[in-house]
Amino acid sequence: MAGSSKITIAIAQVNAVIGDFARNRELIRLRTTQAKEAGAQLVVFPELSLCGYPPMDLLDHRTFVEENLRNIRRLQQNLPEGIAVMVGYVDASPTAGGKALQNCVAVVSDGAILFRQAKRLLPTYDVFDEARYFEPARKSSVFTLSGIRIGVAICEDIWWETEPAPGTRYPVDPVRDLVDGGADLIVAPSASPFFTGKLATRRRLVQKIGRTNAVPAIYVNMVGANDSLIFDGHSFACDATGAIVHQSPGFVEDLALMTVEPAADHLSLSGGVLDDTDQSPEEETRQALVLGIRDYLAKTGFTRVHLGLSGGIDSAVVAVLATEAAGRENVRVFLMPSTYSSAGSVDDSRVLCENLGIDATILPITPAFEAFLETLSEVFAGREPNVAEENIQARIRGTLLMAFSNKTGSLTLTTGNKSELAVGYATMYGDMAGGLAVIGDLFKTEVYALARHINREREIIPEAILTKAPSAELRPDQQDEDSLPPYDQLDRILRHYLVESQTYTEIVAGGHEAEVVRRVLRLVGRAEYKRRQAPPVLKVSPRAFGTGRRIPIARSIYEESL
Amino acid sequence: MAGSSKITIAIAQVNAVIGDFARNRELIRLRTTQAKEAGAQLVVFPELSLCGYPPMDLLDHRTFVEENLRNIRRLQQNLPEGIAVMVGYVDASPTAGGKALQNCVAVVSDGAILFRQAKRLLPTYDVFDEARYFEPARKSSVFTLSGIRIGVAICEDIWWETEPAPGTRYPVDPVRDLVDGGADLIVAPSASPFFTGKLATRRRLVQKIGRTNAVPAIYVNMVGANDSLIFDGHSFACDATGAIVHQSPGFVEDLALMTVEPAADHLSLSGGVLDDTDQSPEEETRQALVLGIRDYLAKTGFTRVHLGLSGGIDSAVVAVLATEAAGRENVRVFLMPSTYSSAGSVDDSRVLCENLGIDATILPITPAFEAFLETLSEVFAGREPNVAEENIQARIRGTLLMAFSNKTGSLTLTTGNKSELAVGYATMYGDMAGGLAVIGDLFKTEVYALARHINREREIIPEAILTKAPSAELRPDQQDEDSLPPYDQLDRILRHYLVESQTYTEIVAGGHEAEVVRRVLRLVGRAEYKRRQAPPVLKVSPRAFGTGRRIPIARSIYEESL
Secondary structure (H helix, E strand, C coil): CCCCCCEEEEEEECCCCCCCHHHHHHHHHHHHHHHHHCCCCEEECCCCCCCCCCCHHHHHCHHHHHHHHHHHHHHHHHCCCCCEEEEEEEEECCCCCECCEEEEEEEEECCEEEEEEECCCCCEECCEEHHHCECCCCCCCEEEECCEEEEECCHHHHCCCCCCCCCCECCCCHHHHHHHCCCCEEEEEECCECCCCHHHHHHHHHHHHHHHHCCCEEEEECEEEECCEEEEECCEEECCCCCEEEECCECCCEEEEEEEEECCCCEEEECCCECCCCCCHHHHHHHHHHHHHHHHHHHHCCCCEEEECCCCHHHHHHHHHHHHHHCHHHEEEEECCCCCCCHHHHHHHHHHHHHHCCEEEECCCHHHHHHHHHHCHHHHCCCCCCHHHHHHHHHHHHHHHHHHHHHHCCEEEECCCHHHHHHCCCCCCCCCCCCEECCCCCCHHHHHHHHHHHCCCCCCCCHHHHHCCCCCCCCCCCCHHHHCCCHHHHHHHHHHHHHCCCCHHHHHHCCCCHHHHHHHHHHHHHCHHHHHCCCCECCCCCCCCCCCCCCCCCCCCHHHHC | CCCCCCEEEEEEECCCCCCCHHHHHHHHHHHHHHHHHCCCCEEECCCCCCCCCCCHHHHHCHHHHHHHHHHHHHHHHHCCCCCEEEEEEEEECCCCCECCEEEEEEEEECCEEEEEEECCCCCEECCEEHHHCECCCCCCCEEEECCEEEEECCHHHHCCCCCCCCCCECCCCHHHHHHHCCCCEEEEEECCECCCCHHHHHHHHHHHHHHHHCCCEEEEECEEEECCEEEEECCEEECCCCCEEEECCECCCEEEEEEEEECCCCEEEECCCECCCCCCHHHHHHHHHHHHHHHHHHHHCCCCEEEEECCCHHHHHHHHHHHHHHCHHHEEEEECCCCCCCHHHHHHHHHHHHHHCCEEEECCCHHHHHHHHHHCHHHHCCCCCCHHHHHHHHHHHHHHHHHHHHHHCCEEEECCCHHHHHHCCCCCCCCCCCCEECCCCCCHHHHHHHHHHHCCCCCCCCHHHHHCCCCCCCCCCCCHHHHCCCHHHHHHHHHHHHHCCCCHHHHHHCCCCHHHHHHHHHHHHHCHHHHHCCCCECCCCCCCCCCCCCCCCCCCCHHHHC
């Protein structure tokens, strides 16, 4: 620490838009100016903050990579002087072999690039495809600012000790290398997508880094949602004893300042603030989903949303979240009763709309349903009623919702939950029709928990919606649990299988009836073709349906042979 | 070559089903028995022939990996003696760090595993995600059979000198290592998906390997389709001068025998046969798509298919392909005229059905359309007719086709082409509704070329269908080229952008009008949300829509800023 002096570091928790270089650059310039005015000598932005994360196959577009490099040069010209700026961007790989690009961080200072570090551990599992695009850096180095030696670990680089996929271990520990290389301070620019409870894991990891190596560590996360992924922010810092000395809020942009100065045999970190927002799983989930809807709208150019209200719990919860995300004046719901809909369903929906202050319109589906049955009468002649008639009703609803979207430019939200998506209890082009599956990563029991949380202060969702038996109301007296195991049991089996990757044998050993487990796994396997055509699902669990789970359709459902 | 003697090698070009271990094992046993009876000492199966390719995230299921290992042990017990069997399977990685699995080949002989080689170059681009699952082997070794030293290069291992993604190069050459390690013969078990003209590339690569190193090489490819990917077989062998001495047919299973024996200073390879089937791009495409439909049906348990016939070229071509794939008795088409449909459309469709000998049913969409307009009359009041009315008609058709599927268990085929998918000239849940997008990887101009090829001997598709102007017939006198550039121009721009990865600047420099290019690229960018919900597209080009092209929806269309 010889020769080092006190510096102020700003954490710039920002919301970047993928591919909107001009906007992201301006955001970086603005936050840098604010940080400088607040006295910072260094401001840290999240991973790939210049181009947005995840850019995915836009990285195959040379224009995209070149725009990103052009904008790094513009930042060099336009950033205020007297402050170092750590920003994530994409750069060319310096090695001859391997992938052409690297996931990089540059430190821009007074018009020059003072330092550059590429990411070493490339997540390639779940929703992550970084080995598809990037060449890993082979080594980590340290740069010096006002005498303080700073090591940069980009996102996954701090996750060395975890098991990113079953049985898999990273062969190198970038943080170890940084500390061995003399780092007094670790800075971790990240784009770490949310799932419920993930902040605690991140904090444990970084605290252990601080404690084990007696270095303070600053974790700067992206905030904002892109398609399925919700980046929760929640940046934080811990001191050289591993104590958390700063916690940024979640789900909003934030600029925080901390002071780093030499102490006895390490750097001390001070001046942070501890956000003490409710961190219950339900509140985290609620905030995440609201941000997921809001950013999907903002980043795809929509203002208004609409959905079908069935009188059930799922659509009620989505209506509440949509109202918070878009504002009541931008939400419209449609009640689309069938012959089999209970009177209670419509009444309950009306009360909910009054509570939320949103417009509701009734669109009966019977006339279109009768027209379809008439058109199909010869084709259907002599065949028993089956799922076809149920699905026609669901698809009429889907067509009505999409017609409103096409007519008015409002986005259709789907209301299916993860339990239904898992077992195929959903109609393609029917209730699955829409642009965003808001609660597609919540099991039915989690939807109930979220509904109760929403009602924690006053009854927003009418109690009748929470207590009635779930039903698709597509046949007389239909109830979900006539054809599915009780949701409590179903969800536990699904969680074991889908999220915890338990095998059939392990699930049965855990106390579930073999026949039921076999049936559930078979349903999951057979519904793959439906999920392939589902809209993006907002991810709030460690394993969601969508880009993070890739299962062939044409295959043997080998679980059946168990 | 000292001490080596003549051996007979069999190429077993088989069609494995993903996850159907019992079936794949029995297929391997059967072909091994046939190869032995024909006098072979070695039989070579394709990459991952025991578990099927690509297994994707089934590799995260421990049951899947264990079943695969259990079945390798069963093969050891059940295979005939006196013949070595080279089979692809998944094994545990021997290294402590990195991914837990490897993409392996084992040589099973008389109940023992004689040799094991893991794949070294893991394709991680386009449709390939192998770095997501596998740890690469660090070295290649050679095994000896009857004195002949055989080196195994698994699929991508022979593609060292190519550029798998723009600017990317593999850092090692596994074939070089095998030759340096003393290999007299290279065997390449592969699962290489088809695109038009790919066989020529594979042959050039392998011929160069033979010629450069003076070793014969045997390339054994998977045959059969899994979801979007069509494996074309087309196994072949070249001698130590690089001359092709064997060519298996494409798109069918095959068992071929070749003799390897010591010659002057290298091994000679003889006894192969040269398949001389028509290899025109159109004929290859036709056979690929027929196999793609047939295997999707067989591997998902469907027998029958149906589709909507519009009177246009796209649905006509799909009807022809479906009839060949499923048999005329298993194909049913629906004519779903609207008020705007021309009389010619229905007549032309009827002639096509007579030519194919398939059943056609007329389902008018006007009654359902009127019911929808009536239901929506208040919602639509005061708003101009727009795309909403067109899409309702398309969605009525989608609902009718899906109703037939739900009622009878027949698979709905979609008929959209790549040009339409590219610019978003397709209706989600309407003409995009179905299980498989048969010609979703053919540009409109390629659909015409395929139609002319289909008619090369006799007029199967009525000439009127080939000559009329393309129209969606959803508005009075609507023609595609009213809202799109002429297909000839559109398709060239799209090919430059999507397949050849040219930039906006390059496409304009190639002679296209800037304003048109800008408009087309913008349309492509904005239609991403539609493609995300499209059914699997049969891939017949180097870059298809689907799992091989991953673009964020919520983003800035940065091409606009050009």
